Amino acid sequence: MPAKSKAQQQAAGAALSAKRGETKTNALLGASTEMYETMPEKELEALASTDRGDLPEKKLQQD
Template sequence: MPAKSKAQQKAAGVALSAKREDTPRGKLKGASKAMEKSMSEQELREMASTPRKGKPDHAS
């Protein structure tokens, strides 16, 4: 599932980092916290690796 915005892609990257235990889970907030709990590592990787070109800053 590709990211729909740059913000969503960034949140997926932070959640992926926490899932891999590179970032402490206690530092997660908002969307990244929910993504880390509800999505698999593969789903997060796919969303975080979406090309940024042409994506809006935030989804409407």
């Protein structure tokens, strides 16, 4: 499952780093905390490895 925005890709990368023990979990903020707690490492890898080239900064919300 590829990331839908650069913000989502970055949050997944932070959560993955914490899950692997490379970063302390108390350094996580916002969405990365929830991702760390609820997503398996394999799913975080898929999100974090998404190419950021054509992704928007943030996903536009649809009404």
